[in-house]
Amino acid sequence: MSRFLRKRYQDFEAYTPGEQPQDREYIKLNTNESPYPPAPGVVKALKETDMERLRLYPDPTGHRLKTKIAKLYGVNEENVFLSNGSDEILNFAFLAFTDDDETLLFPDITYSFYKVIAALHGINYREVPLADDMTIDVDAFCAEPANVVIPNPNAPTGLALGLDDIAKIAKANTDRIVLVDEAYVDFGAETSVPLIKEFDNVLVSQTFSKSRSFAGGRLGFAIGNASVIRDLEMIQYSTNPYNVNALSLILAEAAIDENGYYAANCKKIEATREQTEKALSALGATVLPSKANFIFAKVPGFAGEDIYRELKQRGILVRHWNQPRIADWVRITIGTPEQMDTLVATLKEIVEK
Ligand code: PMP
DSSP states (O other): OOOTTTTGTTOOOOOOOOOOOOOSOOOEOOOOSSSSOOOOOHHHHHOOOOOOEEEEGOOOOOOHHHHHHHHHHTTOOOEEESSSSSHHHHHHHHHHHOOOOOEEEEEESTTTHHHHHHHHHHEEEEOOOTTTTSOOGGGGGGGOEEEEEEEOOOOOOOOOOOOHHHHHHHHHOOOSSSEEETTTTTTTTSSSGGGGGTTTTTTEEEEESSSOOOOOGGEEEOOOHHHHHHHHHHHHHOOOOOOOOOHHHHHHHHHHHHHHHHHHHHHHHHHHHHHHHHHHHHTOEEEOOOSSSSEEEOOOOOOOHHHHHHHTTTTOOOOOOOOOTTTEEEEEEOOOOOHHHHHHHHHHHHHHH
């Protein structure tokens, strides 16, 4: 910390992203990336892109990509917002929507970035405890009018809510924003996009990072009521007008054209997830029923940190948190079937040691 830092940030704890080791090849099951490459059409689009384009600023409206996304999701261009990864949507939405006399609610066990952004912007937030079975306590999000952010499926549990529950939360908070973070929705959960027609307070955020093999390309998008999207754009133009770079716009357009390829990959990942759940249960592990591209599991007699460390020594990276209620658990990204076979065999070795 320098002596120049604003006082309000002096004790600030930044978000810690998952490890991205550059020194050694791991079986990388720690940050929920896709194990499959970008679609052939995306690779072709990159090869055919005239690098002269990089001399110019990108289209700040992202019109062409927005039109494609709108068509795919059955909404209009005015309902779509584009961002540099969906983390940026969270940041912009937190900046835009919680007044000083309001509260922002999110689950106590969830994406840890929410707490960090809320603290960064001095937002009053309250963490709503998950129920004993680790599901989101829907009624607690309906108890008093508040802004809400919930991931669906939740991370790191992988547990998903149905549309009726999201609608219930939206109805209980009609004068507040309900942000549904659907980073992992494509792996078997239900999207809340159809709800935006009924509820002007529902804002859905999604990403190309997981289901579209594009974590390095940094492309997120939000779908919501046109007036809410304009609010996000006001923040975007006042923060980073060219937030999505020219190459990502081009490649993301190609990715939308290849939707079938990515949908098939999601199905493969879901099948691998079911197999891995079974194999880990057979080893005595407890595994939550996930609708995401990761599973949350614990092995009796082992702390999450031990499993993490033992696996890392053997070349496999997973994620764990030394946090109340989840210290025994690890989050394991679903890789290829071969990678998951290696994971299961390695875990067996550790458990039987
Ligand atoms: N939401 C959740 C729940 C996530 O786990 C992540 C990935 N860390 C994100 C949003 C952001 O992903 P990205 O910025 O890559 O779109």
